[in-house]
Amino acid sequence: MSSISFAKGHGTRNDFVLLLDPSGELELSAAHVRFLCDRRAGVGADGILRAVRAEAVPEWDGPGDQWFMDYRNADGSIAEMCGNGLRVFLRYLAEQGLVDSAERVPVATRAGARTGWFLPDGRVAVTMGRVQLGEQVEVRLGEHSWPARAVSVGNPHAVSALRSDESLSELDLQSAPIAAPAEVFPAGANFEFVVSSGPGEISMRVHERGVGETASCGTGVVAAAAAAGGSEHCRVRVRGGELEVDLSGDEAVLIGPAVIVAHGVVDWPDELG
Numbered sequence: 001m002s003s004i005s006f007a008k009g010h011g012t013r014n015d016f017v018l019l020l021d022p023s024g025e026l027e028l029s030a031a032h033v034r035f036l037c038d039r040r041a042g043v044g045a046d047g048i049l050r051a052v053r054a055e056a057v058p059e060w061d062g063p064g065d066q067w068f069m070d071y072r073n074a075d076g077s078i079a080e081m082c083g084n085g086l087r088v089f090l091r092y093l094a095e096q097g098l099v100d101s102a103e104r105v106p107v108a109t110r111a112g113a114r115t116g117w118f119l120p121d122g123r124v125a126v127t128m129g130r131v132q133l134g135e136q137v138e139v140r141l142g143e144h145s146w147p148a149r150a151v152s153v154g155n156p157h158a159v160s161a162l163r164s165d166e167s168l169s170e171l172d173l174q175s176a177p178i179a180a181p182a183e184v185f186p187a188g189a190n191f192e193f194v195v196s197s198g199p200g201e202i203s204m205r206v207h208e209r210g211v212g213e214t215a216s217c218g219t220g221v222v223a224a225a226a227a228a229g230g231s232e233h234c235r236v237r238v239r240g241g242e243l244e245v246d247l248s249g250d251e252a253v254l255i256g257p258a259v260i261v262a263h264g265v266v267d268w269p270d271e272l273g
Helices: 030-037 083-095 218-228
Strands: 003-011 014-020 047-053 067-073 105-109 112-118 124-127 132-141 144-152 156-161 178-180 190-198 201-208 212-214 233-238 241-246 253-256 259-267
Touching: 003 083, 014 083, 030 047, 030 067, 047 083, 067 083, 083 105, 083 112, 083 124, 083 218, 083 253, 083 259, 132 156, 144 218, 156 218, 190 218, 201 218, 218 233, 218 241, 218 253
Parallel strands: 014 047, 067 105, 156 190, 201 233
Antiparallel strands: 003 014, 003 259, 047 067, 105 112, 112 124, 124 253, 132 144, 132 178, 144 156, 190 201, 201 212, 233 241, 241 253
């Protein structure tokens, strides 16, 4: 039986297991990811963040001296981007002395290059790329349906605004919503449900692709803020806390907390190799 060191962190209760693998030598299979994310048999998390030097990632064609955030969903699938994960990733690198917290830090991701910096109040800000508003779709959840906006934040989202007589707390997100037409999201989507609480303020619940309902979703928060429109600065309340989105520049900026809560060593089950 082999073992591996890990850290555990979260951003507004969207939680992650972090693995340091600078040379890209760790063979991280989908089965390994599912084991680590299992909340009863493993460590427990919404996903895995593996820190790899970009030069060790074949699909990355940018500067090799940056850190690459290799993000995996809890079901073992590979995801393009994770906003809460990016902030936690940066917090971890800073606490390990691998980046300078006084500087802006470039990070390579499957969605492209991102930049993060540490704010005086303890929060972390990260660039999220250019938000792309897509076509109108329909989202179905059980017997209910809503019009929704397709939004790309480097990964796919469908954002639905609830009607005035509907409540976020009454949604049953144990099962995945369905988008129509399905071809709009050939690789699946993240689903956000929002209600407005005033100019520049919304509340949101989310069902994440490959995970299920989570307490927060950073890219989903950005997608929801962009779909809501009408404000360059939006405060978004999720089940795990509060985040801010700045849409005033060429690309969105996500601002929120990021905390490392534990370090440890985990043993791989023999059947995983």
